[in-house]
Amino acid sequence: MGSSTGMAAVLVGLCARDGTGLVGGDPVLCARVLGVDGVAVSLLPDGKGSEPVWATPGTGLRLEDLQFTLGQGPGIDTVASGSHTLEPDLDRVDPDRWPALLPELRTLRVRAVFCFPLLIGRVCLGVLTLHRRAPGPLDDTEMDDALILVGALVSMVLSNSPGQADLATSDDPSVLxxxxxxxxxxxxxxxxxxxxxxxxxxxxxxxxxxxxxxxxxxxxxxxxxxxxxxxxxxxxxxxxxxxxxx
CATH class of the missing domain: 1.10.10 (Arc Repressor Mutant, subunit A)
Incomplete structure (x- = not known):
């Protein structure tokens, strides 16, 4: 499946709704299309604490939970700055930047993390987080696809406001x-x-x-x-x- 075809399938899946009104889509497919090992989307319903609403199972959700637990990490930096946090090799990150998180990421075998804010003007609605088990940057096509996905997610969040409750995790809706x-x-x-x-x-x-x-x-x-x-x-x-x- 080519990149354009693959991303089209991801976007169609995100917009698919079943009888319960939940947003469809396969985060595992999304990760494969973007050339990463995991993907997660967290929203900021109160403008503060993030809540994972769509993610690949396992490491994707664990990464989000660790950042929430420890109060540090690329997603939190992304919310604070309103800009991308792209770390293609976590071994090169200053240990003092995320002192509690980095050892945990090594245990999880996460070697690269890429976070994108879901922005409306200066307001951050949430974060798209991608991770890899091997170091290396996103190539131009992967970067473009990630930004396309960000735009689609922002539109979906706005269409689901104020509750934003139509997005769901892939494996555990209780996390919603x-x-x-x-x-x-x-x-x-x-x-x-x-x-x-x-x-x-x-x-x-x-x-x-x-x-x-x-x-x-x-x-x-x-x-x-x-x-x-x-x-x-x-x-x-x-x-x-x-x-x-x-």
Missing amino acids: YRAAVHQATGMVSVQAGVPLPQALLLLRAHAYRYGRPVLDIAEDVVARRVHFRNSGAAGSEPDPSGGKGR
Whole structure:
């Protein structure tokens, strides 16, 4: 499948809708057409925290979750700058740039990352992230196709506003909008007696310490399997019993 034919198939798939109204399309096909090993799209429904809504399974979603958990990475830089973040060889990136993320990416065997902002004027709606297991830049055709895809995604986000909920992940719709994370952050804020930003940091720190996705920890909090009653400024451990017997 040639590049033009392949990208056309990706765009047609993105616009296909089934009876549920979900956006169609195959992110694995998209990655193959773009000459990368994985692709992810994250949106910014509140202008702050990003939420992965369409991605190749495995590393694509894990990369997004790590950036959310650690609060650093190319996607976050892209949102902050409103411009592309293109790193064709992560071994050449200054270790101080993403000190917590880079070792994790080596473990995931991610060697190159390319992030593109989804912009309307100066407003960033989200980020398209591509990654490769081998170092090397995008060639001219791949770059052009990525920009075409960005334009299509921006149009789709605008057409789906204000909810933006018609985009879905390829393998786990529960990740959509990280509803559990938002709910858990509020619960932790009350339990630990801390502001919402600090509550989110507690969730992230707990996830990073135990090597689990933030979403998993959030779902444990919402299900009351983990309780942060004593995890405020003192930094004590969450209660895995859900606070029973207190």
